């Protein structure tokens with residue numbers, strides 16, 4: 217097992233395609249870290265550099281204190297699973313699992329032992345003598361994971377390994393991966409465009425956009441305190457509501473204004489603000505809808521109430537903006553209703569300006 221350190225690791229393709237603008241952080245030994253961001257943001261390139269499949273343009277990569285930047289893939293103690301996993305079609309599941317061990321001349325008795333352990337862990341014991349074509353997609357995916365896991369590497373790299381599975385199986389495999397990591401404790405670096413996958417699996421997530429790290433932290437922290445507009449909108453579904461408007465003051469109290477609607481703001485949010493043009497953020501679950509549109513509430517009109525199983529998404533019009541609130545499934549609110557909104561004051565977010573990079577404004 218190993219700690220992985222990126223030291224200003226950068227990758228430019230050709231003259232000017234900056235795939236990874238510079239990674240500069242450390243992944244703790246034994247942790248599960250996800251690189252997450254939209255397609256094309258540089259996740260796979262980052263992972264391929266760790267694997268040694270892509271040569272960095274500059275910077276260094278260290279496993280513990282060992283510089284592995286120039287090493288061939290086979291000389292790094294890593295195992296990798298890709299989205300499109302290729303099992304050897306003419307080999308049985310057992311032979312597929314054993315293949316890497318045979319190449320490394322692991323003795324037969326130990327091979328058998330490891331196959332048994334991995335097969336039990338992944339629940340593939342009944343299929344060991346089958347060929348890949350005799351397996352379902354999910355079973356094949358587990359074999360592909362097993363083939364990497366059996367090696368007991370220092371670092372385990374996974375590039376969208378669940379993307380080819382249907383939704384239900386993906387949720388199931390997500391849980392299995394988490395269990396697996398808890399059991400083997402190997403450092404895992406996981407690449408996904410799916411923020412929910414990253415949030416549910418990881419100790420820490422690294423949010424990337426256009427080759428640049430936007431925020432690193434535990435999922436709860438990134439969700440509760442997004443560093444900028446990009447992270448605020450990318451993490452969480454439905455996305456955080458963001459309302460463009462102005463900061464001003466009344467009677468020494470800061471407030472947000474837009475089209476005649478005002479939202480009082482806690483001092484903690486505004487103390488560090490120097491901009492007037494801001495985005496006010498509130499997550500759908502932090503909005504409470506009341507029947508009255510009294511003084512202390514924000515008047516809104518309901519466009520549509522959408523039932524999504526255990527909850528409802530209420531689409532609202534507030535001062536000419538569309539926002540979404542999340543309520544219990546039994547909420548009586550209906551399209552056309554005039555309602556009042558309460559924004560939980562301790563769950564408000566404020567961003568300086570309106571660009572993607574607009575930084576969160578925070579006191580202290």
Ligand SMILES: Nc1ncnc2c1ncn2[C@@H]1O[C@H](COP(=O)(O)OP(=O)(O)O)[C@@H](O)[C@H]1O
Pocket residue numbers: 229230233234235253254255256257258259260261262
């Ligand atoms: N071999 C390559 N040659 C040129 N450009 C590449 C190559 N591989 C990736 N890129 C570019 O680098 C950027 C990041 O790609 P990638 O790391 O695959 O993103 P992700 O995995 O996040 O979808 C993209 O703009 C992509 O087009």
Ligand SMILES: [Mg+2]
Pocket residue numbers: 259260261
């Ligand atoms: Mg990719």
